[in-house]
Amino acid sequence: MISIEGISFSWPDGTRAIDRITLAIAQGSSMGIVGANGAGKSTLVNHLNGYFLPQEGSISIGGTVVSKKNLDRIHRVVGLLFQNPDDQLFTARLYDDVAFGPENLGMDRAMMATLIEEWLRELNLWELRNKPPAHLSQGEKRFAAFASILVMQPEVIVMDEPTADLDPKNRRKLINLVNGLGITKITVSHDLDFVWDTCQRVCIMNRGRIVADGLTRDILGNRELLEANSLELPLRLQR
Amino acid sequence: MISIEGISFSWPDGTRAIDRITLAIAQGSSMGIVGANGAGKSTLVNHLNGYFLPQEGSISIGGTVVSKKNLDRIHRVVGLLFQNPDDQLFTARLYDDVAFGPENLGMDRAMMATLIEEWLRELNLWELRNKPPAHLSQGEKRFAAFASILVMQPEVIVMDEPTADLDPKNRRKLINLVNGLGITKITVSHDLDFVWDTCQRVCIMNRGRIVADGLTRDILGNRELLEANSLELPLRLQR
C-alpha cells in the first residue's frame, strides 16, 4: 500500500513540477501514470524511492514514511527502472551490475547467486553475463537494467518509459514479463497501448496535478478526457 | 530521386551492418524503414547524407553521387533528424541553434530571419527562442532539432526514430507536420503506426539486408512477414 498525501515540489528556478498530489495505490496492483511532456510524471515517481523528499505533504510505502532516516528501507522496498538503461548500468560487467544491489543490501551470498542466475536466465542474459554493458544492444541493456532491479526483490517497481527504443518483439516480451510479476507496479509511459496491456488503473497528470484517476478502460477509453490532456486513445482503439 | 546501388558496410570489428542493399526512392515520396534493434537501419540512413561513404556500391541523390568531394552539396540537399535531439542541439541559445545551418550556408540574412521565425512559430518554439536547449523538455527539444533541419530547406529529410519520447499530442502534431511537407521523406521507426500514417512505401531490414519492400498497407498488414522480422502489426490493426 502506497499512500501519497498532498505532496508538492518546486524546482529551484520556481517551476512547480508537482502540485498537491494525493494518491493511494493498493498492494499488488498495477498503476499507470500518463500525461503530456513536462507534466511532472518523472518528478512524481522520483519521490517514490526517496530521491526527492516531499517539500510539502508526505508519502508512506507499506507503512514506512519516506524520509531521510528511512531511505535504506525505502530503497530496499522500491525499485526504479530509469528511462535510459545507460544511466542504470554502471559497472564494467553485466553480472557485477546485477549483483551490485544485493551486495549492498548484504544479501546472503548463496541466495544472491541463485537469484541472479535465475533472473539472468529468465531474461536471456545469462550467456552475456561477462560482457561490458557498453557491448549490449539497447534491448539487452533494458532487460539488464530490469534484472538489476528485480534481484533486489522489491515490493514495488516503478518504471519510467520502459518501452522507448524497443523493437515490437522486445516490447511484447516486456509486456509479458511485467504482467508476470506479482508485485506492486507503477508505470509512467507515453505508450498508452503498453499501459492498456499492463495496468489495471491509470491516472492522468497535467501541470503537476492529477486530473483523472480510474480503471484503465474508463480512462484510456475516454477520448475527450484524453484529448484535454495532450493524449489520445491507445492506438489499437483508434482504427 | 534517390538511388542506392548495392552498398555494403562493415564496422572495423567485422560486424556487417549493411549487406548489398539496393533501393530507389522516388522524388517527393515517403519511405519507411523498419526492422529489429540492430538490423542496420541507422547505419543505412547515415549513408544518405554522406556521413558514411559506401564501402561497396554507390549512392546518388538527385543525380549527385555521394562522395567526398560532393559532401557540401549533399549536406545542403539532405537533412537528417537524429534519434536523440540532444545530439543535435549544442549552442547556448535555441535561436542560435536553428540559425546555425543557414548561417553556414551563407543564406541571405533577411530571408533567414523570416524563415526561422516562421518555423519557430509553426512549432510553438518562438517563445522559447532565448532558452538554452538544455533547459527544454524532451518534446520541445525534438521540435527544435526538427526546426534546425527544416530552415535549411532540404530536398530530402531523413528521420531516425522521430517519435521516441513524444507525448501523443506532440506525436500527432509531428504526423501532420511530416504529411504536410512536400519533400522526399525517409523515416526509420519502431512506431509502426507512425510509419503507417506517414509513409506510402515501407521496406523491412533484417541483419543488414532488405527482406521486403512494398506499399505500406501490404507490408505492415502482413502478420507473418512482420513476425518473421521481430515486428508486429501496427497497434491499430491489432485489437
Next chain:
Amino acid sequence: MHMADALLSPVVGGAFWIISGALIGYSAKKITEENDNRKTPLMGVLGAFIFAAQMINFSIPGTGSSGHLGGGLLLTVLLGPYRAFITLASVLIIQCLFFADGGLLALGCNIFNLAFFPAFVAFPFIYRVLAGDAASPGKLAAGCMTASIAGILTGALSIVLETVLSGITELPFSTFMLFLLPIHLAIGIVEGLVTLSVLTFIVRTEPSLLVPTKTAVHRRFTFALFALLALLVGGILSWFTSSQPDGLEWSIAKISGSEEFIPSKKPLHEAFAGFQQKIAFLPDYGFKSAPQSHTSSPSSINFGTSLSGILGSLSVLAAAGTVGLLLGRKRTKPKRL
C-alpha cells in the same frame, strides 16, 4: 605530452611512481574523509567526458592544424584538486593500459606531469587567485589562460627533468628546453582558449556548476610536497653519484651542453660480465676485425660481440615464438568465463 617508457631509467620512473602513488593515496584519503557520495559518479563521467571531448577536434585559428582539449584545469575547476587529481590519474591509467600512451613505467611521471601541476599548482595558486569566483569575463579569461599555460609549461619542464635525469638522451638540457617549451607554450595557449570558451558556455547556460570549489589545497601540503620533491630529485642525483662515480659530473656535463660523455654501466651488469662470457650463446670470436681504433672511445662496442649478441637475441625471439605457438596450440578451446 606523454612521457615514454624508453626515455626513463628504472630509478627515475620508480621514484615518480612513488610520488604519484603517494599523491593518489593522499587524495583518496581526503576524498574519503569528505564523504560526498554524490560526487563519485560525477568524477566517473567527467573522466569519460575528457575522453569524449578529445574526440572533438577544432581548427586552431590562424594555423592549419587542429587541437583538442586536455582538460586538467577544467576538471579541477569543476571538481576541486583532490577529485580532479584522481580523475586525471584514472584517465592516464586507461590511456597507458589500452592506448599504449607512454607506458607502464612512465605512468608515474605522466600522472605527475599532467595531473599534479594543473590540480595542485595551476588551480590553487594561479586560477583561484586570478579568476576568484569567475565573476567577470576578464577575470575568468586571465585565470584560465595563465593557469592553463603555467600548468602545461611546468609539466613540460618536469618532462625535461625526468628525461635528463634518466640519462638516455644525448640532447643537452638547453636544446631540450628550446625544443619542448615553445611547443608546450602553444599547447598551453590552445588549452587555455578551449577551457575558457567551455567555461564561458557554462556560465551562460548553467552557472550553478561553477560555484567556486571550497576544497582548496592546503598550502602547507603543496609546500611540503615541493620540499619532498626537491629531496627526491637530490636523492636520484646522489644515487647516480654513488652507483657511478661520474654520475653527477655527467649530469652537469649534460646540463652545460658538453659533448663529453660517460656511459652508464650497471654494477650488477658488470659483476656478471664474466658469467655472461661463459654462457653466451655465441661467444665472441671470429669478428675481431672490428675497428680496434675505436675501442678507446667509451661508447665503442665490439662488432663481434654485438653481432653474436644480435644473433643470440634473434634465436631467443624465435624460440619464444615457437614455444608460445606450441603451448598455445596444445590448449583446448578458449576458456570463456
Next chain:
Amino acid sequence: MIQSRLPSIGYHLAEQGTATEASPFLGSDRSALLVTALFIFSLLSIQKFNLPGVLAFGAFPLFLMSAAKLPAGLILKRLLLISPFVLVIASGNLLLDRNSVMLIFGITLSGGMISGTVIVAKTIISLAGLLSITLCIPFYRICRALEAFHVPEVLVTQLMLLYRYSAVLQEEALSMQKARDLRSFGSRGKEFSCTASLIGSLLLRTVNRAERLYRTMTARGFQGQMSTRNVEEISLGEWKIIVLWALIFLVLRLIF
C-alpha cells in the same frame, strides 16, 4: 597531443573469443600484471647501447602473442603510432652522438645510431608487452587485481565508472560532431567558438548524467563504495609464477 584519434577502450580479445587467455602462462590476473611490471622494469634497466639485450626481451611479447593467439596486426597498428616525442629524442641521439663505434661491411655505425635504435626498440617492446597483457584480461578483472594490490578504493571505483561511461559519452560526442558537420559547409561552422559550445553542451549532458547516475546508485544501496568483495592475499602458486618469470628476465639480462 595535437592529433585526432579514435580511442576504443574495452576491445578485449579474450572476451570476444578471438584470443585465449594468458593465464596458463602468467597465472592469475594479478600475477600477470606483476610479471608485466617486472618485465618492463628489467627491459628498461638495459643500458643505452645494448641493442641485443633489448631485442632479446622482445621474446616476452612474442611469446604471449603466439601463445595467446593475439592478432599481431592489432598490436602492430597501435605500435605504429609511436609517440613523435620518442622519435625526436631518438633522432636527437642520432645527430648528437657521432662517435663511430663499429664498422659493418664498410658502413660506419655511430653510437647515436645504436642508442637511438635502442630507444625505439625499447618503446616498441615494452608497449607490445603491456598491450599483450591488457588485451587478454577483461577490464573488470584488471580492477579486481588492482584491489588486490591495495589501490585505494576511490581510484578503483573511478576507473570502473570511467571505463563504463567512456563508451557512452564517446558515442554521444561522435553524434554531436556528426550533427555539427552536417550543418557546416567548408570550414564555416567548424570554428573554435562553435566547437567550444559543442564541448560545453557535452559537459552539461555529462553532469546531468552524473546526477541520474547518482540516483540509480543510491537506489541500489550505494554508500560510497562500488566494490565490497574481500580480496585474498597473493597465493603461493602465484608467487611461484612471479619468481619463475623474474628468474627468466634475470637470465636474459645476464646473457645479453
